[in-house]
Amino acid sequence: xxxxxxxxxxxxxxxxxxxxxxDYMMQCLKELDTYEIKEICLMDEALQYFSDGFFLxxxxxxxxxxxxxxxxxxxxxxxxxxxxVIAAPFWDLSFPALLKVYIENLCVEGITFGxxxxxxxxxxxxxxxxxxxxxxxxxxDNPMEMGSRYLEAMSHFFGIERYDCIAADGxxxxxxxxxEILQEAKEKIDTLIKTF
Ligand SMILES: Cc1cc2nc3c(=O)[nH]c(=O)nc-3n(C[C@H](O)[C@H](O)[C@H](O)COP(=O)(O)O)c2cc1C
Numbered sequence: 001x002x003x004x005x006x007x008x009x010x011x012x013x014x015x016x017x018x019x020x021x022x023d024y025m026m027q028c029l030k031e032l033d034t035y036e037i038k039e040i041c042l043m044d045e046a047l048q049y050f051s052d053g054f055f056l057x058x059x060x061x062x063x064x065x066x067x068x069x070x071x072x073x074x075x076x077x078x079x080x081x082x083x084x085v086i087a088a089p090f091w092d093l094s095f096p097a098l099l100k101v102y103i104e105n106l107c108v109e110g111i112t113f114g115x116x117x118x119x120x121x122x123x124x125x126x127x128x129x130x131x132x133x134x135x136x137x138x139x140x141d142n143p144m145e146m147g148s149r150y151l152e153a154m155s156h157f158f159g160i161e162r163y164d165c166i167a168a169d170g171x172x173x174x175x176x177x178x179x180e181i182l183q184e185a186k187e188k189i190d191t192l193i194k195t196f
Contacts, residue, residue, distance in 0.1 A: 004029060005081035005126075006039045009088035009099040013043070017134045017171055020182060022087035025132060025189045032193070035083070040074075042098050049101045067110050075108040079124045083196065084160065086151065090135035090167075094147040103154060112158050122159015128196060129155040131165040134185075136172030164192055 006026060010019035029035045048054050061069050067076075078084070088095040106112050114121045131151050139145035148165040155163040168185040171178050 001034060001036045002082035003080075004035045004037045004083045004085055005078060006037055007084065007086045007102065008039055008041045009043075009086065009096055009102070011043060011089065011096050011098065016089065017168065017178065017182060018087050018089045018132060021132045021134065021166065021168065021185055021189065022085070024186050025085065025193070028189065028193050029196075038081070040077070042102050047098065047101045047105060050104060062109065065110065067108065071105075072108050072111060074102065074105045075111040078106050079112050081126050084126050084129040085132065086129070087132040088147070090133050090139065090147055093144055094150065095133070120157060122157055124158040124160055126160045128162040128164070129160045130192065130196070131163070133165065134168040134171050136170075138169045138173065140167070140169055166192065
């Protein structure tokens, strides 16, 4: 079975509309019976951003090439997954800082990326990253949108060839019923899964 790493950053948990999209996608994948889903709920992790001792510890470990240290477990798990699914709401033109802290912990030279005379090279095994998000306003093809665009760049940085974002836009705009917009996004998930 291929392993899907589902990175859950739906901060509002049961209240979250992004979580609804993620639940739907995970349910569809389970029904296929070909994927093992491993969920990492970022809200339940004691994630630390880099400062002072935590930053210096990383420098020391990298110098010793101690890549098996427990603090690099997120990077090892990410690098080994066959598929990546990230779910996070659109916050402040991007995504919640919690997801950025997780990504900061993923970027470990020798695990998720390498470096040589020609530049950076991704070391992750996965061939597809999917980002599920919901937004209050409308940001399709809008340069102000910096969540999906950043994740797409990170996906390439990690060596993951294919990237897709499914976004439900305008949930707080009051223009269309929320359920209708979510239903449209679910239909896009149905289509995506066919080539996942
Ligand atoms: C802290 C915060 C920041 C937000 N920033 C934006 C924003 O910059 N642009 C926007 O269109 N909506 C913004 N929203 C609205 C959310 O994108 C929208 O309500 C989304 O559906 C929330 O996802 P959730 O239901 O999964 O929590 C923000 C909401 C919160 C709570």
